[in-house]
Amino acid sequence: MTVDRMLPTEEAHDLLALTEELCDRELAGKADAYEARAEFPREVIRTLGRSGLLGLPYPEEVGGAGQPYEVYLQVLETLAGRWLAIAEAVSVHTLACYPVYAHGSERQRKSLPDMLGGELLGAYCLSEPQGGSDAAALTTKAVREGEEWVVTGAKAWITHGRDADFYNIFCRTGGPGPRGISCLIADAGTPGLQPQKAERVMGLRSSAPSPIVLDGCRLPADRLVGAEGSGFAIAMEALDAGRLGIAACAVGLAQAALDYAVAYAKEREQFGRPIAEFQGLGFLLADMATQVSAARALLLSAARLKDAGRPFSTEAAKAKLFATDAAMRVTTDAVQVLGGAGYVSDHPAERWFREAKVLQIVEGTNQIQRLVISRALVKGV
The missing domain is CATH 1.20.140.10 (Butyryl-CoA Dehydrogenase, subunit A, domain 3)
Incomplete structure (x- = not known):
């Protein structure tokens, strides 16, 4: 069935046409095999990024495409109709770019072109084994030691947990409740940041989530995103x-x-x-x-x-x-x-x-x- 889409500009029509062309070339016939192998299609995501589909709602000056959300969401819909794991990966990555874009320091924002261009894949580490819906009760803790944060705890159900290049880590730097939560950004391979075996899931097997263990993970002090204590507000904005x-x-x-x-x-x-x-x-x-x-x-x-x-x-x-x-x-x-x-x-x-x-x-x-x-x-x- 052809969906009669009401798009705001001719550019948006061209973008949807490009998406459909990419779906035919890059996604057609692949989903079942990747799902059967439970293999994450990292190269497919990278190709979409190089085609401009991972930074659609972000401004052009930071490496995005400057598209309204109305258009971006119809691109996601098109991708999901071909392969849900790909669309979900794009959605989660777009979410993971938000903290640095909206609240990051000038130095942190220098990574945005690679994030939005698909060279760096993001993960959003909010949920925990004992706290999914009650995000304000998270227990992962970051303690300041000199010019470093030392992070200890565990995250659960993390999309791209084993495949991400950067991780938004929401952790407690202060007292109880939402005002004690901050956001830190960590690179893959940071000592003490330990992705675990992917979950065995009912669906989306090619993009199965993973737990993350944070065992004395040391991050430079300048990896704090936004102000200390603003992490919960950042998380809710992104969500x-x-x-x-x-x-x-x-x-x-x-x-x-x-x-x-x-x-x-x-x-x-x-x-x-x-x-x-x-x-x-x-x-x-x-x-x-x-x-x-x-x-x-x-x-x-x-x-x-x-x-x-x-x-x-x-x-x-x-x-x-x-x-x-x-x-x-x-x-x-x-x-x-x-x-x-x-x-x-x-x-x-x-x-x-x-x-x-x-x-x-x-x-x-x-x-x-x-x-x-x-x-x-x-x-x-």
């Missing part, structure tokens, strides 16, 4: 935008599942006619299509608020909540449309079904999104 990225991934995945289900239903015959002509199945497809369109509309509405410089945190939570729940429903129904064929790996529907689940969890579970939305309603924001 607002990151939730839009995950919502875009969900829309792309759902659209792919819908397209595949429609094509299958038009070709598969039972009782002498295509199964798409049976009302029970036709109504199922109609509901799937409506979910995808509604999710995309909610996502782009939130993106336009961000692009206009208006508050968008609550709308980002709504978009993430609705789009990822929709992706779970649509992929579930796609498996149902295919029947027995949907349950075997000869068709991609079973992989999409497995992958959709994680989108309801990452960048804040959907229960956390409901909490954000309900609190905004109570406060009248």
